[in-house]
Amino acid sequence: MHQAYFPYDFLSPRRIVFGWGRRAEIGPLARSLGRRAFVVCGSRTLERSGALGELLGLLARADVEARPLATITREPEVDDVDRAVAALRQAGVAEGDLLLAIGGGSAIDLAKAVAALVQNPQSDTVRDYLEGVGRGLKIERPPLPLMAVPTTAGTGSEATKNAVISCYDPPFKKSLRSDQMIPAIVLVDPELAVSVPPEVTAWTGMDAITQLIEAYITRKPNPVAQALAISGLEITGDAIVEAYRDGSSRDARQRMAHAALLSGMALANSGLGMAHGVAAALGVHCRVPHGLACAVMLPVAMRVNRPVREAQFARIGRALSGRRWPSQRAAAEVAVERVEEMCQAVGVPRWLSEIGVRREQIPALVAGSRGNSMNGNPRDLSDELMTALLEEML
Amino acid sequence: MHQAYFPYDFLSPRRIVFGWGRRAEIGPLARSLGRRAFVVCGSRTLERSGALGELLGLLARADVEARPLATITREPEVDDVDRAVAALRQAGVAEGDLLLAIGGGSAIDLAKAVAALVQNPQSDTVRDYLEGVGRGLKIERPPLPLMAVPTTAGTGSEATKNAVISCYDPPFKKSLRSDQMIPAIVLVDPELAVSVPPEVTAWTGMDAITQLIEAYITRKPNPVAQALAISGLEITGDAIVEAYRDGSSRDARQRMAHAALLSGMALANSGLGMAHGVAAALGVHCRVPHGLACAVMLPVAMRVNRPVREAQFARIGRALSGRRWPSQRAAAEVAVERVEEMCQAVGVPRWLSEIGVRREQIPALVAGSRGNSMNGNPRDLSDELMTALLEEML
Numbered sequence: 001m002h003q004a005y006f007p008y009d010f011l012s013p014r015r016i017v018f019g020w021g022r023r024a025e026i027g028p029l030a031r032s033l034g035r036r037a038f039v040v041c042g043s044r045t046l047e048r049s050g051a052l053g054e055l056l057g058l059l060a061r062a063d064v065e066a067r068p069l070a071t072i073t074r075e076p077e078v079d080d081v082d083r084a085v086a087a088l089r090q091a092g093v094a095e096g097d098l099l100l101a102i103g104g105g106s107a108i109d110l111a112k113a114v115a116a117l118v119q120n121p122q123s124d125t126v127r128d129y130l131e132g133v134g135r136g137l138k139i140e141r142p143p144l145p146l147m148a149v150p151t152t153a154g155t156g157s158e159a160t161k162n163a164v165i166s167c168y169d170p171p172f173k174k175s176l177r178s179d180q181m182i183p184a185i186v187l188v189d190p191e192l193a194v195s196v197p198p199e200v201t202a203w204t205g206m207d208a209i210t211q212l213i214e215a216y217i218t219r220k221p222n223p224v225a226q227a228l229a230i231s232g233l234e235i236t237g238d239a240i241v242e243a244y245r246d247g248s249s250r251d252a253r254q255r256m257a258h259a260a261l262l263s264g265m266a267l268a269n270s271g272l273g274m275a276h277g278v279a280a281a282l283g284v285h286c287r288v289p290h291g292l293a294c295a296v297m298l299p300v301a302m303r304v305n306r307p308v309r310e311a312q313f314a315r316i317g318r319a320l321s322g323r324r325w326p327s328q329r330a331a332a333e334v335a336v337e338r339v340e341e342m343c344q345a346v347g348v349p350r351w352l353s354e355i356g357v358r359r360e361q362i363p364a365l366v367a368g369s370r371g372n373s374m375n376g377n378p379r380d381l382s383d384e385l386m387t388a389l390l391e392e393m394l
Numbered sequence: 395m396h397q398a399y400f401p402y403d404f405l406s407p408r409r410i411v412f413g414w415g416r417r418a419e420i421g422p423l424a425r426s427l428g429r430r431a432f433v434v435c436g437s438r439t440l441e442r443s444g445a446l447g448e449l450l451g452l453l454a455r456a457d458v459e460a461r462p463l464a465t466i467t468r469e470p471e472v473d474d475v476d477r478a479v480a481a482l483r484q485a486g487v488a489e490g491d492l493l494l495a496i497g498g499g500s501a502i503d504l505a506k507a508v509a510a511l512v513q514n515p516q517s518d519t520v521r522d523y524l525e526g527v528g529r530g531l532k533i534e535r536p537p538l539p540l541m542a543v544p545t546t547a548g549t550g551s552e553a554t555k556n557a558v559i560s561c562y563d564p565p566f567k568k569s570l571r572s573d574q575m576i577p578a579i580v581l582v583d584p585e586l587a588v589s590v591p592p593e594v595t596a597w598t599g600m601d602a603i604t605q606l607i608e609a610y611i612t613r614k615p616n617p618v619a620q621a622l623a624i625s626g627l628e629i630t631g632d633a634i635v636e637a638y639r640d641g642s643s644r645d646a647r648q649r650m651a652h653a654a655l656l657s658g659m660a661l662a663n664s665g666l667g668m669a670h671g672v673a674a675a676l677g678v679h680c681r682v683p684h685g686l687a688c689a690v691m692l693p694v695a696m697r698v699n700r701p702v703r704e705a706q707f708a709r710i711g712r713a714l715s716g717r718r719w720p721s722q723r724a725a726a727e728v729a730v731e732r733v734e735e736m737c738q739a740v741g742v743p744r745w746l747s748e749i750g751v752r753r754e755q756i757p758a759l760v761a762g763s764r765g766n767s768m769n770g771n772p773r774d775l776s777d778e779l780m781t782a783l784l785e786e787m788l
Contacts, residue, residue, distance in 0.1 A: 006584075006648050007413020012406040015573070016618075019401020179409070190400075223629065223652060224410075224622070231621030254400050258617060324718065 005221045010269050011179055013148075013159055013186045018258065020250060023189040026055055026149065027062025033145040033184055034098035038069040038088060040111035042103015042151060045195050047071075055102060055149075066100070067091065069114070075283065075290060076110040078167045081126040084110060085117045093118055099146045101183075104204065105155025105290070108148045109163035112181050115143040116163075126165055130174040131372060133167075139178035148183040151192040153243070153256035154204025154291055156211055156264020158186045164280075164290075171284040171364075175372060182268065190250070190257035198244050202346035203291030205240040205256050209342070210275050210294040211263035212236070213302065213316060213335075217309045218376040220271030229270075232262035233319040244346045271376020274369075275301040278390070281368030288355050295348040296355060300389060302336045305378045352393045362390050399615045404663050405573055407542075407553055407580045412652065414644060417583040420449055420543065421456025427539040427578055428492035432463040432482060434505035436497015436545060439589050441465075449496060449543075460494070461485065463508070469677065469684060470504040472561045475520040478504060479511045487512055493540045495577075498598065499549025499684070502542045503557035506575050509537040510557075520559055524568040525766060527561075533572035542577040545586040547637070547650035548598025548685055550605055550658020552580040558674075558684075565678040565758075569766060576662065584644070584651035592638050596740035597685030599634040599650050603736070604669050604688040605657035606630070607696065607710060607729075611703045612770040614665030623664075626656035627713040638740045665770020668763070669695040672784070675762030682749050689742040690749060694783060696730045699772045746787045756784050 017025060030037050037059060046052045059066045069091075070084045101111035113126055119141045120129070128134040148158035157163070162177040193201070216229040236259045242252035278301075279293035288296075306313050310332050317334035318324060325331035349355055357365070366386045374381075381389075411419060424431050431453060440446045453460045463485075464478040495505035507520055513535045514523070522528040542552035551557075556571040587595070610623040630653045636646035672695075673687035682690075700707050707726035712718060714732040719725035743749055751759070760780045768775075775783075 006652070007416060009412070010410040012408065012410075014406065014408050014576070016404040016406075018403070022401060182408070223625065224656070227621050227625030227656075228618070230625075231617065235617065258400070262618070262621075 005223050008222045008224065010222065010224045011161060011182050012265060013183050015184070016186045016188070016261065018188040018261065020191050020254060021189060022187065023055060023149065023192060024058065026187060027058040027064060029185050029187055030059055030064045030098065030100060030147055031062045033147055035063070035096040036065045036067065036094070037098050037100040038067050040069055040084070040099065040101045040103070040107050040114065041071045042107030043073060044071070046102065046151060049195055051192060052102065070110060072103070072106050072110050075106050075164070075166050076113070078125060078127050078165055080110055081113045081117065081165060082124065084114045088114060088118050093144065097144055099144050100149070101146065102149045102151065104150065104152035105157040108150060108157040109165070111146055112157070112163040112183070113165060113176050115146045116176065116178060116181050119143055126176060127167070129176050130165060131177060132174055133172050139180060142180050146183045147185040147187065149187045149189070150260070152196050152200060152204040153190070153193055153253065153260040154207045156208060156260050156267060158183055158188065159261055159264030160268040166284055168284060171368070173280040173284045186261070188257050188261055190253040193253050193257060194248050196247065198247065201247060202240070202244050202348065203289055203295060205243060206295030206298065206343065206346065206348060207291035208256065208260040208263040209236060209240065209339070210298045211267045211272065212259065213298065214273040214276060214376070215263065215266035215270045216316060217305060217312045217378055218271035218273055219378050220376045222270040225266040225270040228262045229266040230315060230319055232259040232266070233316055235259055236320070237322060240342055241345045272373040273301055273377040274304060274374060274381060277369040277371055277374030277377065278365065280371055280373065281365040282355070282357070285361055285364050285368055286355065286357050292348070292355065295343055296352065299336060299340050299343060300393060302339060304381065304389065306332060306336065308378050352390065357394065359391070359394060362387055365390060399617050402616045402618065404616065404618045405555060405576050406659060407577050409578070410580045410582070410655065412582045412655065414585050414648060415583060416581065417449060417543065417586060418452065420581060421452040421458060423579050423581055424453055424458045424492065424494060424541055425456045427541055429457070429490040430459045430461065430488070431492050431494040432461050434463055434478070434493065434495045434497070434501050434508065435465045436501030437467060438465070440496065440545060443589055445586060446496065464504060466497070466500050466504050469500050469558070469560050470507070472519060472521050472559055474504060475507045475511065475559060476518065478508045482508060482512050487538065491538055493538050494543070495540065496543045496545065498544065498546035499551040502544060502551040503559070505540055506551070506577070507557040507559060507570050509540045510570065510572060510575050513537055520570060521561070523570050524559060525571060527566055527568055533574060536574050540577045541579040541581065543581045543583070544654070546590050546594060546598040547584070547587055547647065547654040548601045550602060550654050550661060552577055552582065553655055553658030554662040560678055562678060565762070567674040567678045580655065582651050582655055584647040587647050587651060588642050590641065592641065595641060596634070596638050596742065597683055597689060599637060600689030600692065600737065600740070600742060601685035602650065602654040602657040603630060603634065603733070604692045605661045605666065606653065607692065608667035608669060608770070609657065609660035609664045610710060611699055611706045611772055612665035612667055613772050614770045616664040619660040619664040622656045623660040624709060624713055626653040626660070627710055629653055630714065631716060634736055635739045666767040667695055667771040668698060668768060668775060671763040671765055671768030671771065672759060674765055674767065675759040676751070679755055679758050679762055680749065680751050686742070686749065689737055690746065693730060693734050693737060694787060696733060698775065698783065700726060700730065702772050746784065751788065753785070753788060756781055759784055
């Protein structure tokens with residue numbers, strides 16, 4: 001049985017529209033937010049495949065003027081945000097403007113940051129608003145309304161209230177965060193993920209699964225988030241492996257898109273844990289893509305936390321396997337084993353050296369993992385323990 | 395394992411704030427929606443206990459001008475809505491106005507209807523906008539923003555997009571419905587329910603449980619709604635019996651307020667079923683309070699639908715009992731038995747004659763139960779079968 005954790009807060013996009021082919025509804029949905037949409041786009045594949053042109057045509061037919069603002073094909077950096085905000089200010093923001101993000105977590109995060117900063121001009125750089133770096137400025141005025149159209153099943157950024165922004169000099173990967181940054185409308189069309197290559201399918205999918213698991217076992221639990229997280233794990237099943245092997249599988253793409261959305265709704269309202277903590281450090285110090293970093297760290301993060309979350313792990317084991325087990329211990333073990341099998345099946349490396357980590361980087365990784373995500377980890381992990389864990393993974 | 399039902403839409407209040415004593419936060423929350431709050435209040439107990447005065451004081455301190463608009467102590471009727479809308483129009487609606495509902499489902503429904511109609515003045519009466527009666531007018535312009543503060547753990551109206559409005563001449567009980575009618579902010583303070591008498595605790599609580607069950611087994615399933623519904627049933631456990639016996643139990647009041655909220659989020663995004671269909675007819679033809687009507691009908695509605703929803707009933711059985719059962723059949727039977735035990739423990743009558751139904755009213759009840767709720771029932775129920783079922787309950 002679920003425990004009930006009170007009190008809690010729950011934030012959600014007001015409207016979620018989910019379904020294969022439902023990008024056809026983009027026009028009226030955008031029109032319900034405004035008349036002019038500044039578009040942040042995530043991938044050139046989308047342009048080449050004609051999907052972007054189709055969406056822009058649908059916007060025009062609904063009397064929404066679409067203006068390209070930015071295209072981003074890697075995780076957004078401070079400069080990307082600052083440049084897009086400056087461009088938008090130059091274009092001149094008016095009543096009836098909205099942001100439209102079409103892409104993976106990078107595009108959605110960039111759009112969220114731009115929507116917030118263009119309305120909060122106390123500084124010219126997003127850095128001053130990021131957690132733990134800069135001047136600690138806050139998002140006070142409501143951002144421009146944002147509609148998110150995710151094209152990878154991964155980060156769940158379409159349902160969260162933060163945007164993750166990186167910098168490599170000095171190295172940090174931090175969140176711009178505000179309750180007001182949650183997208184107003186989310187349009188999930190799993191068919192848009194059909195063209196995502198297997199490797200990206202694997203990494204983004206493992207990011208979603210990591211979020212579902214960490215939001216479920218976190219030390220900052222929320223009863224609504226946990227209900228959504230466990231249902232996401234139940235629905236996932238073998239979908240990530242199926243989507244990896246057959247990118248055109250409608251069933252697998254639907255399940256993964258749904259799981260990713262639920263993972264965003266869950267993490268927006270609860271904590272995360274060690275896998276996400278270390279993933280941020282792997283991103284800035286070793287340039288490991290976020291999903292891959294989460295995937296590599298997840299099995300270890302599960303083994304470390306299992307002793308203090310046996311009942312939750314048992315529930316995860318039942319959810320992932322779709323069956324019962326003779327004991328709580330057996331079900332909890334199944335949770336970890338299933339995740340290890342998934343990682344193996346979709347080609348996630350087991351060792352940090354395989355993703356380019358060198359022994360001398362470990363102190364920086366340990367220090368860099370102490371962000372907001374790590375605060376949600378069930379166990380307190382000392383620097384000594386973290387160092388030992390990472391060294392064992394070399 | 396959950397099945398995934400695609401496509402789906404999911405609407406939710408943007409912000410939910412849940413916790414014992416958190417009414418203290420009402421001021422800034424209301425202020426985030428506007429400067430002047432028209433208050434619809436549900437019960438004179440709230441006034442007498444001083445709770446209302448406390449809330450109005452908190453609003454004033456947050457620079458929100460509170461204006462009493464209506465107090466309603468029974469389910470809202472067409473005239474109640476029309477009168478409140480006229481009063482609000484006379485007061486003059488301005489930028490920065492919001493509606494604030496403090497009460498049970500009746501007060502929240504009345505406030506939702508008023509917020510919508512005052513912005514949509516094509517007719518002077520709500521009747522013209524109700525489903526299945528009147529002229530079929532639609533809510534086109536966005537309603538005034540609404541903040542809902544539920545004081546009974548029951549209808550879940552704080553999270554739904556409809557307002558149920560009754561009329562006794564001619565007799566009907568129909569919904570005013572629009573995606574735009576969902577409250578913007580929901581503030582649930584379970585402590586506000588401490589003064590609710592046992593009988594009302596029982597009826598409103600059984601309404602919530604009926605909603606969780608009907609939204610879970612409905613023929614219009616939604617994967618997010620089902621995840622929330624089953625988690626509500628898991629958390630409920632014995633809470634309704636405990637809240638009935640000891641109204642000051644913090645644990646029981648919290649669980650029931652949470653279950654009621656989840657039931658609203660679930661039903662706003664899925665169908666209901668036979669218990670709610672007949673409850674509407676019992677309301678207008680026999681003046682049976684909504685929660686009591688649901689409670690009386692729930693065991694019968696479960697027995698009727700069980701043959702076509704054995705797996706879902708088994709899951710409900712496990713959720714309500716908090717344990718496993720040797721077979722799906724046994725778990726499904728437990729679901730019905732547990733609900734029957736709950737009904738008995740909180741004094742719900744078993745026979746329709748005990749709530750004033752006469753044999754000659756049955757044809758009108760059968761005809762009057764064919765509303766939107768009944769369309770979600772798992773089984774098609776012919777008039778003959780419905781008549782037989784209700785006659786057996788006399």
